[in-house]
Amino acid sequence: MKRSPSKFAGLIKRRGAVQALATFLTNPHLPNFLSGTIYTGQAKAACVPGLNCYSCPAATGACPIGSFQAVVGSSKFSFSYYITGILIFIGVILGRFVCGFLCPFGWFQDLLHKIPFPKKLSTKRLKPLRYVKYAILIVMVWALPALLNNNAGLASPYFCKYVCPQGILEGAIPLSLASSGIRAALGKLFTMKFSILVTVVLLSIMFYRPFCKWICPLGAFYSLFNKVSVLQYHVDKEACVSCGRCARTCKMDVDITKDSSHLECIRCGECLRACPVHAIDIRLIEAERKLSKAEEPSTQRP
């Protein structure tokens, strides 16, 4: 039986526009790129949902990963309830929809993957690397800043300092172009992190979202809420014709017919667009429960 198209099909079709808008809303202070300064308003006390460096001149909010490390690495605290609470709230509402629609660095990788390359490479054989991001979340984002303090009780934000390429892309490059003082201060650490950025850029052209799949601690955190998030993908098993098109289309290597709330699903909706019988839809968890008691209202029998 064939169902009517999802009412969310239009949103998914315009995903690129949504990502661009989300990136702009996260970084609206564009004149700061020319002055080489960063925004210092009250909005910086709250964190944004995606991975976005707070040293980007245009950034309006704080980076959730950087903020967590700043709190944990301070002399007063060893855990951040404030940032964890904000991230749990976002995760329970949206899950990894943030990665697919709202994250500026996710959009950056999506754009890079559009660059033509002789043969785009599959990451299906590299699935064990998915677990690296959970190790990074626990070790670099929480354990090292909490445990490796100096005499003053302060610790470095280890992920930001040694791994995160977003700080170079959004912070170091625009600020060093605008300020000779910052340009003169850049040294070996910048060179190392710039190399990481170049590697991520090159890999993103060949593979789909390598940073999101293997490195990103924010994606790792949100993935833990995919199964309980209010926003859920749903597969109508009666309508599904098991053609496998959704699994072949998914660039995150997820078969949504086996697990519609898989940890790696970034809710990009490519499977929803690919389904020939519209068996995949977006639902809220409450509506899903109600609908399971009765027949599908939108089901059309041929």
Added chain:
Amino acid sequence: MEKGFSIVALKGSRRWASLALLLLSVAFVCYGAWRGEVETVFSKAVKLCMECVGIG
């Protein structure tokens, strides 16, 4: 029938888990704000992050 019941029960438990986590998240934010984490976040976010930009 039994299968149908288990599906409803699972989705119901997920709904309660979502609600419990939402309440927990609000409690975390309030507790974190009460003990002064917001000031730490703000003071870090309004200054240039030396580590982020590769100065050290």
